[in-house]
Amino acid sequence: MIATTPRDRVVPAAPAGGAAAAVAPENTPYFQARDLHAYYGESYIVQGVGFSMKEGEILALLGRNGAGKTSTLRTIARLADPHLTQGEVWLAGQPLHRMKAYQASRVGVGLVPEDRRIIQGLTVQQNLQLAQIAPPKGWSLEQLYELFPRLGERKNQEGTTLSGGEQQMLAIARTLARDVKLLLLDEPYEGLAPVIVQEIEKTLHKVRDLGMTTVIVEQNAIAALHLADRAVILDMGEVVYDGTAKEVLDNEDLRHEYLAV
Amino acid sequence: MTTITRETARGDLLRFALFAVLILAMPLWLAPLGAGYPDLMQKFAIYGLFAVGFNILFGLTGYLSFGHAAFLGVGSYTAVWSFKLLGMNPLPAIALAIVLAGAFAWVIGFVSLRRTGIYFAILTLAFAQMSYNLAYSVLTPITNGETGLRVLNSDPRVLDHMMGAGEVEGSLVSTLFGIEMNGLPGFYFCAVWLLIGMYVSFRLFRSPFGLMLMAIKSNQNRMNFTGINTRPYALTAFVISGMYAGLAGALLCVTDPLAGAERMQWTASGEVVLMTILGGAGTLLGPMLGAGIIKYSENIFSAFNEQTLHEIFGFLPDGVEGAVVSVASLFVGEGWHLTLGLLFMLIVIFLPGGVIEGGHRIQALLRRRGKGGGADQAHPQAAE
């Protein structure tokens, strides 16, 4: 089940191709997604998405409801659905497209899923401990409780009974508990009170200062763009814009067309 | 699952008509398959009816009952008692069986539906097993225990006596308008009931009531917050499917007036579950198909023996024939369970959702292949 057999079934997108190399081509970016195509069963959702990032870069992935943002993140994190049929994903020289989710996670992909996915039956603390069982370990629990004092207060409460905002904090904390090279945030502000949004914004700025490479998907485009260096806009499963965040903030037409703001 | 609002009334009628023709023509097209004899065709119709009814509960509401055989049993015992007391006319027997099975289902359903999921399944199982165990032992005066309840010459049969005055001797076979309900007439009698049952189920599936049941399966919680009292809906479905089971039980006795306790055992309840899933729960025709597959293998595969195998493989050279026969004999005769087990596994593995659903998928796949042509190359299979 390890990623050796399916290797040759992936058709390399790049024309150069040749024998499917186990090592990323020279001079490639820190992270690269190339021409991703993915399906939920029979529905073709991700239709050729591709973008790349430098180490430490923060990228805002924007688009309307149903544009395929979540699906793209899930594809990169190598979850079973949607099913990647074509394309490559490279992180720090590692071929993620040949891996399963748990392997990708060990390479350093950290996804904070959109519906938070706090694990039922485990306490807050156990949710965090769970994230540290497999290598590589990130922040310690103490550090995390310092960052999110509310979690510290409720560490023995069952995770799923937390309020929405608390759950979001736990979801982020859980990912930071691992040593993450690529942080994928799916709507981190959703359902959070303004004070908390500001708090998480602060956290994310801290994370940015740590130099963590981050993709953030967010309906609150303005907030995301303030945080990000770059912006990629998706529509109908395809990239329709790829440029700097500032450009989007400045370009009203663009914002209007794709983001309705 | 097909959803209601996508189907047209005409399409449904057409489908039903086609189905009716297929059923009525069974003696013709089943004969080459070795299944064109009355007893097996009766079983197809009767168990088909049982499964169709079960599907109204399980397919629509998702409540998995593991005790439906109890209603089959109640229907059977009621029918035989009706033969014994009233006479050999099948109509009162059927009417009484449906009513009694429905009442029994109401009681059991009322209690069991307080729970959901596996808890519900075990409650129904428990009730059915109690019925079975008691029918086999303590209730022998009513059920005649292991041997099964039969009609005897000494039984009162009041209606028969009233009609035929003295002349009630002769064969103890259920008789309608002078036609004995065994053999082909028996099959057609069952087939008519099957068609009625199927038609009712067609209507239910497409009705607002059916929609409510599907919604219960989909999200019971949302139903409650939508102002709908789910319990009576589920109970109605439970009772209706219990009545189908009662009808099926009665028909078993119409075609063969004996009611055995084993028809209430958990394996019998399990069988109807398997039939329904095998064919495709929630589909209109699936359960009928599942019933056919299981009854066919039970009756046909168990009947093979070495002699028949030698006949079949006789064309092979001697040495090869011997080998083929000895391998094949593992799967037939006393090994027919093995075939059945493998069949279950193969169907669920390769046709998820049952035969009907699997058929749809294969169809869709072929269509996509056909349309896509080169699509295969453009989207090579799976990076894992």
Added chain:
Amino acid sequence: MGILQVQNVNKSFGGLKALNNVNLDIEEGSVHAIIGPNGAGKSTLLNCFVGRLRPDTGTVKFNGRSLLGLSPHEINQVGVARVFQTPEIFSDLTLLENVMIPALAVRDGAFRINGWGRVDAQADIRERAEAMLADVGLADKLTDHSGNLSRGDKRRLELAMCLVQSPKLVLLDEPTAGMSRADTNNTIDLLARMSEQHGVTKIIIEHDMHVVFSLAKRITVFAQGHPIVEGTPEQIKGDPKVKEAYLGGAQV
């Protein structure tokens, strides 16, 4: 006397006091927002209204009638509908069916067997459902499977399912969470229109201040299970306690 009156409601989970002596009076026809930090007890309060939770003490009266002890479907039948924080829809069914079911619940009551007529022959219901779906902008997906919708669309669908019942009181728990700006604006319009057309009373829980201030006529701010301030949007915006406990530096 408002349409919904809440008196002295308390609710604890173990040692945690999720609702602490809550009093609330919702005026008929109004749009009433409840805001407050995460974990303040807003959803818990809503759960007490719809029969999902039972308060430890206190009373909840709707049009003068106590809701306590009624089961969820009974509460819905008296005219209270609810949108959940995570969308609760019939994900195996089509959009149209999703909306027809609540419409049927209004027409036929909590239980009625109609096993013979076809669903699509219920012209009145179907029309209402279609119109409702068009209203929320899902007209082009009538026969799609609702399970495959994106989350934003699921919310709109759920909204349609509630509104099609023409309830007297709608409880909305974060109706626009996860919606794109464009959809959020549509939803605001929709809700505003509904208020105008039918005079439906609404209680909205929201963290998106844009939504809150566009719609609400009155706002109650919760903190730690207790309403701390109640007032008009203008009053709330200016309140220092609210700023501290909830809004922070957000621009509203």
Added chain:
Amino acid sequence: MDAILLQILNGLDKGGAYALIALGLTLVFGTLGVVNFAHGALFMMGAFCAVSFNQLIGLEKVTVDPTQMTPWGTPLEVRVPMIENWLGDWGTFILDYSVPFSILMAIPVMIIIGLVMERGLIQFFYRRTHAEQILVTFGLAIVLQEIIKAWFGANPIPQAPPEDLRLAADIGAFLGFEPNTVVYPYWRLIYFLFSAMVIGGVFAFLQLTTFGMVVRAGMADRETVGLFGIDIEKRFTIVFGLAAVVAGLAGVMYTPILPPDYHMGMEFLVLSFVVVVVGGMGSLPGAVAAGFLLGILQSFASMTEVKSIIPGIDQIIIYLVAVIILLVRPRGLLGRKGVMES
């Protein structure tokens, strides 16, 4: 009094068997979320491990004596167990203690069976409906059963307990009763102790290790657990193997009490489902408690005194109790909310 004490012993003993089988079933249910109708077959395969082990060590050197004929016309065969030839007294000892010794064989065999079953079949059904899980595992159970039948026949194959443990202990005398009033077979006492030990071991393994936590988490949300770099499938496989071993050992040790045949698994299957559900889905302590409870109640219901008041009660007691418990306690004795309720 002695009658009651004896029935309690019977209950404990029967309860031990129920609990042991139900334990494995819940383990698979509660963690993998799979309704395993082949669990009874695992119990049966365990029992046949004992049979095969016995036949293996009982392998006989067969010499044909052509001068003598059997009445049915074949030459007479003279058989001597080979192991006695090789090991002498030790051989005799092993032969005598073949049932306990076959545990040594059953553990690896059951692990392999469990792993093959999980990897080869069950893993593809984690995300399928319960109905489909039932169908496929039921099919598998039938297949396993038929294979055993084809190999060993349908007739029960008796397994003797070791000579020293073959009879009953006078535990009444030990407890201060009159001698010979409360006697109980050694082997049954051993079975009870054995089941208590296995149950304890499994509990410790799952409660006190992080492994247990991971498995529980994986059950609640396998996808998310994968996001933390945990290969949950591997752990599920291990859990399945563990459940198979527990079922297998329950079967091995049961053989002196119940001569095994190919069908014994099915008979225990339904009963163990009832036990699991009465205990509460996903609850290991619940399964154990329910096992003992039902065992003891069943024993009491079988007493003539009770049967004369309610005829036939012993036939239905288990189901009756199940109904009552489920109506009073919606999720059984110790069930968790939300597990397999839909």
Added chain:
Amino acid sequence: ADYLNKPTGDTVTFGFNVPQTGAYADEGADELRAYQLAVKHLNGEGDGGMLNTMNPTVLTGNGVLGKKVAFVTGDTQTKSDAARASAKRMIEKDGAIMITGGSSSGVAIAVQSLCQEAGVIFMAGLTHSNDTTGKDKRRNGFRHFFNAYMSGAALAPVLKSTYGSDRKAYHLTADYTWGWTQEESIKNSTEALGWETVEAVRTPLGAGDFSQYITPVLNSGADVLILNHYGKDMVNSLTQAVQFGLRDKQVNGKDFAIVVPLYSRLMAQGAGENVKGILGTTNWHWSLQDEGSKAFVKSFGEEYGFPPSQAAHTTYVQAILYADACERAGTFMPCGVVEALEGFEFDGMGNGPTLYRAADHQCFKNVLVVKGNENPTSQFDLLEIVQEVPAEQVTYDPAIFGGELGECNNGV
């Protein structure tokens, strides 16, 4: 045709309806072996088996009435329903002229009445209940097996000589019709000896673990345990009773005894060591030394490598007897066959001279009282014949069980 399924070609079809799945599958398999052997012998293949010893017989080994014997098989599953479905298939589809087989009384009675109504002959397989030829007897059905009454009548004297006439018996009885008739018959005959019945407890079919029924025996004051169980139930209850030390117990100053009224070799095999010294009855056993038995054991053993069971013997004889009756009647017509079998007397088929009594279609022959062998010389040598009780001693008045044969039915 003048009767149902009148054979038209050059073969005549028999229907062998045996349990192929479920608890009696091994017994069923043995029955089927015997049937196949019988067909061979009837068709003149093999060594002829009992065709050479039966007396009188008109069979010559060239088929029956000039037709070769063909057969079809089916699975009774030991369920009345399934057995009838299977029999119906043979009658309706395969044109079977006679149905035979089965390994329990419930099935025998259910199939017998089916055959009566359909109009074919039924030759019962293993069925021991008094009802089969008692209150449920039918004109079209015949039984070669003995019954519970005969077991009691044969066993009682031996019990008396072995255990004396002052005994207290405790019955454990399978809770269904056959169990009850056996309990009743054994009770009657032991009480006639002067034994006292302490208690008769009903146990559920397939209970598995019988410990909760066995412990009350320990201190009940009984000194004999009678197990009215069959098949797996008997294997389990006996194994467990022995485990509780009953066989080694002393009660009332006597050695505790266990009795299994209906024995079979397959059961003895399943219970292993535990059968040693335990008394019971059986219809037939391969160690019988008459010519017929020897011939049958030899041809069966040569074919399959082990001796036949009593079930195999019964079914073999049934097939041969039926064929002989047809030959004598000169027709396959059921009513003709019935006439030929009623009151038929013959010898050379094991158990000495045998009568098919016309009044109830029960066969009367010597009954074997057997005992678990203390020193078996082979894995098949499990039972030892204690006494061959002559037929007269077990014969009873057909009226005592009621029932009516009715008219024979040709099916048209």
